[in-house]
Amino acid sequence: MSPDWWLYLSAALFSVGAAGVLLRRNAIVVFMCVELMLNAVNLTLVTFSRINGDLDGQIIAFFVMVVAAAEVVVGLAIIVTIFRTRRTASLDEANLLKY
Amino acid sequence: MSVLASQALAQLAAAPAPSPVPASGSFSLTVWLVLLPLIGAAVLLLSGRRADPWGHLVGVAASVASFLVAVVLFFSLQGHAGDERSIGQHLFSWVPVAGFHVDAGLLLDPLSMAFVLLITGVGSLIHIYSVGYMSHDAGRRRFFGYLNLFVAAMLLLVLADGYLLLYVGWEGVGLASYLLIGFWTFKPTAATAAKKAFVVNRVGDVGLGLAIMLMFATFGTTSFVGVLGNADFVSSGTLTAIGLLLLLGACGKSAQAPLQTWLLDAMEGPTPVSALIHAATMVTAGVYLVVRSGPIFDLAPDARLAVTIVGAVTLSMGALIGCAKDDIKKVLAASTMSQIGYMVLAAGLGPAGYAIAILHLLTHGFFKAGMFLGAGSVMHALDDEVDMRRYGGLRKVMPITFVTFGLGYLAIIGLPPFSGFFSKDKIIEAAFDKGGTSGWVLGTTALVAAGVTAFYMTRLMAMTFFGEARWAKGAHPHEAPSVMTAPMVVLAIGSVCAGGLLVLGGSLQNWLEPVVGQSVEVGAHTISPTVLTLITLLVVGGGVAGGWVVFGRRSIPVTAPAAGPLVVAARRDLYGDAANEALLMRPGQWLTRWLVWFDGRGVDGFVNGLAATIGGGSARLRRWQTGFVRSYALSMFGGAALVVAAVLVVRL
Numbered sequence: 001m002s003p004d005w006w007l008y009l010s011a012a013l014f015s016v017g018a019a020g021v022l023l024r025r026n027a028i029v030v031f032m033c034v035e036l037m038l039n040a041v042n043l044t045l046v047t048f049s050r051i052n053g054d055l056d057g058q059i060i061a062f063f064v065m066v067v068a069a070a071e072v073v074v075g076l077a078i079i080v081t082i083f084r085t086r087r088t089a090s091l092d093e094a095n096l097l098k099y
Numbered sequence: 100m101s102v103l104a105s106q107a108l109a110q111l112a113a114a115p116a117p118s119p120v121p122a123s124g125s126f127s128l129t130v131w132l133v134l135l136p137l138i139g140a141a142v143l144l145l146s147g148r149r150a151d152p153w154g155h156l157v158g159v160a161a162s163v164a165s166f167l168v169a170v171v172l173f174f175s176l177q178g179h180a181g182d183e184r185s186i187g188q189h190l191f192s193w194v195p196v197a198g199f200h201v202d203a204g205l206l207l208d209p210l211s212m213a214f215v216l217l218i219t220g221v222g223s224l225i226h227i228y229s230v231g232y233m234s235h236d237a238g239r240r241r242f243f244g245y246l247n248l249f250v251a252a253m254l255l256l257v258l259a260d261g262y263l264l265l266y267v268g269w270e271g272v273g274l275a276s277y278l279l280i281g282f283w284t285f286k287p288t289a290a291t292a293a294k295k296a297f298v299v300n301r302v303g304d305v306g307l308g309l310a311i312m313l314m315f316a317t318f319g320t321t322s323f324v325g326v327l328g329n330a331d332f333v334s335s336g337t338l339t340a341i342g343l344l345l346l347l348g349a350c351g352k353s354a355q356a357p358l359q360t361w362l363l364d365a366m367e368g369p370t371p372v373s374a375l376i377h378a379a380t381m382v383t384a385g386v387y388l389v390v391r392s393g394p395i396f397d398l399a400p401d402a403r404l405a406v407t408i409v410g411a412v413t414l415s416m417g418a419l420i421g422c423a424k425d426d427i428k429k430v431l432a433a434s435t436m437s438q439i440g441y442m443v444l445a446a447g448l449g450p451a452g453y454a455i456a457i458l459h460l461l462t463h464g465f466f467k468a469g470m471f472l473g474a475g476s477v478m479h480a481l482d483d484e485v486d487m488r489r490y491g492g493l494r495k496v497m498p499i500t501f502v503t504f505g506l507g508y509l510a511i512i513g514l515p516p517f518s519g520f521f522s523k524d525k526i527i528e529a530a531f532d533k534g535g536t537s538g539w540v541l542g543t544t545a546l547v548a549a550g551v552t553a554f555y556m557t558r559l560m561a562m563t564f565f566g567e568a569r570w571a572k573g574a575h576p577h578e579a580p581s582v583m584t585a586p587m588v589v590l591a592i593g594s595v596c597a598g599g600l601l602v603l604g605g606s607l608q609n610w611l612e613p614v615v616g617q618s619v620e621v622g623a624h625t626i627s628p629t630v631l632t633l634i635t636l637l638v639v640g641g642g643v644a645g646g647w648v649v650f651g652r653r654s655i656p657v658t659a660p661a662a663g664p665l666v667v668a669a670r671r672d673l674y675g676d677a678a679n680e681a682l683l684m685r686p687g688q689w690l691t692r693w694l695v696w697f698d699g700r701g702v703d704g705f706v707n708g709l710a711a712t713i714g715g716g717s718a719r720l721r722r723w724q725t726g727f728v729r730s731y732a733l734s735m736f737g738g739a740a741l742v743v744a745a746v747l748v749v750r751l
Contacts, residue, residue, distance in 0.1 A: 018736060021729070021732050022729055022732060022733055022736065023729075025729075030728075030729075091727070091728045091729060092727060092729075094728070095725065095726030095727050095728075096726060097726055098724050098725055098726025099721040099722060099724045099725075099726075
């Protein structure tokens with residue numbers, strides 16, 4: 001199977017994720033869309049690793065997973081705290097930090 | 100021809116600058132000339148009211164003691180040979196900076212000796228006169244303190260051995276002049292006149308200050324020996340610049356055009372002040388400066404020509420103004436301007452004129468001081484009335500004043516054998532002997548002005564002492580007390596004899612020769628001296644006759660009649676004040692107004708505008724921070740997309 005398909009798939013996943021981040025208001029959904037984008041990138045890296053026949057892409061993909069796991073911990077904690085104080089998980093409601 | 104001749108002449112004149120002999124023996128007294136009146140001033144000004152009863156005596160004593168020291172020094176100097184009559188007394192190291200070393204020292208030579216005798220002699224007489232004149236004034240002690248301060252500063256001016264110390268004296272007399280013109284502080288006119296004199300003098304002082312700086316830059320020193328002795332080695336352009344700056348200084352102090360306006364207003368001060376400071380001594384400091392700086396002017400013919408022009412213009416202006424004034428002191432002040440114009444003219448003629456300038460300065464010191472004291476006596480008798488139209492017929496009630504004033508009058512118009520004849524006649528002669536067009540112009544000016552001098556002085560005599568009495572109601576004129584008449588008599592004797600004594604056998608000429616150089620004998624006179632003397636006497640006689648016909652034979656109206664444009668101009672000081680106001684004051688005001696506007700609108704406007712632009716811009720940029728996370732995310736996507744697009748464009 002041509003590796004191009006994997007790249008098309010990851011581009012599609014990335015676009016879905018990006019659209020979700022920009023268009024959805026629910027913080028949890030936006031968060032999941034971010035994860036989707038990260039995994040789309042991981043898929044690309046792994047594909048490149050396969051194309052080039054070395055391990056660089058796979059190693060970076062592992063790094064991304066580690067960082068994403070840490071990010072999930074921090075991000076979910078923030079979202080839970082916002083939900084507890086404001087009784088909503090809508091991003092447009094959490095707009096106090098502005099001019 | 101003139102270039103070669105003037106160079107030869109310059110060589111001849113630049114020669115005398117011998118190093119002064121260190122002071123020893125009686126010459127170590129030189130410093131006491133300055134110290135005695137300075138101590139007097141300190142005692143009088145610091146001891147307060149408790150010195151009121153005896154303060155004036157201290158003032159007189161300090162001045163007379165200084166005069167006695169001067170007499171002792173004069174005879175000691177007589178005992179030396181001509182070229183060893185330059186005595187230097189080192190006082191202390193004044194400015195001991197690396198590269199700029201100035202010692203404070205005094206220089207007693209024939210030129211300064213002549214001035215010292217004039218200052219202390221006439222000064223002492225005027226101190227004595229003031230005892231009577233100021234006897235009813237509550238501030239008499241303060242007055243004598245200022246007078247002593249003036250004498251000390253003036254002596255420092257003429258005794259300094261360098262330009263920097265001279266400048267100290269120069270400013271000192273300016274300060275004393277300011278304090279004494281404004282002595283009657285309750286009179287707003289006096290306060291204004293004092294300020295005016297001070298400000299106008301500052302203009303001249305800036306010139307002198309710049310001259311001294313230029314000297315230091317050029318010669319590396321400011322002492323007379325260092326500057327005048329090395330003048331030969333400096334380009335004539337620099338010397339001309341120094342000469343013109345010195346002339347500016349002289350113009351300020353000596354009330355010469357264009358800085359002449361302060362002197363007429365300075366008559367607001369007490370009359371003894373006018374006699375001492377604004378007639379006999381301080382206003383002649385400019386002449387001293389020019390004569391002392393002779394070696395510089397000898398090598399800078401352009402500067403010298405400027406000096407003669409200033410002298411000629413001022414002597415004509417003074418004579419014209421004198422014809423129209425009704426205030427007796429202002430007539431005398433205008434006359435002083437005019438006579439100093441003669442001296443400056445003579446000093447500008449170079450070695451041929453230095454001694455004559457000093458001669459006229461000394462004779463003028465006698466007769467003008469005498470006449471001012473006479474005017475003070477008249478004012479004293481008529482309750483401080485200064486308007487000559489309210490005088491008249493005073494010769495019978497004030498015989499001593501009349502006779503002493505009359506002798507001064509005969510001296511100033513230049514009638515032989517009175518002193519003015521010898522000095523003024525010589526100036527006219529020297530001006531004609533200068534040769535060329537300038538000689539004729541200067542000579543004719545001096546000659547005509549001599550006639551005008553005779554005219555206005557005759558007018559003054561006729562209006563004051565002759566004719567019917569036009570006194571204000573209730574005036575009882577009386578002769579002044581003897582403490583006032585005695586100095587007038589002495590000065591009158593001086594104005595009769597001084598000229599003859601100083602000229603006899605060329606005594607003053609020989610006395611001054613070591614300092615000002617030998618007078619150059621002119622090969623051929625432009626006009627033979629005898630003929631010129633006769634012409635001068637004819638012109639003077641014409642002036643006297645004219646003055647007598649116009650003012651002596653007719654009755655004088657008590658209020659000034661309407662007059663032609665020339666008289667109106669002369670009454671208004673030839674528009675000197677108006678010119679200053681139009682040319683300097685108004686543009687100055689405009690300039691300051693424009694600067695204020697430019698500072699407010701231009702400089703502040705730029706800075707404030709910049710701040711406002713940045714502030715306003717920031718306020719708008721702030722709106723970008725909406726607080727909506729998704730819009731931030733959009734800009735991040737947009738940015739990332741742009742970066743990727745840019746990379747792709749570059750790569751492809």
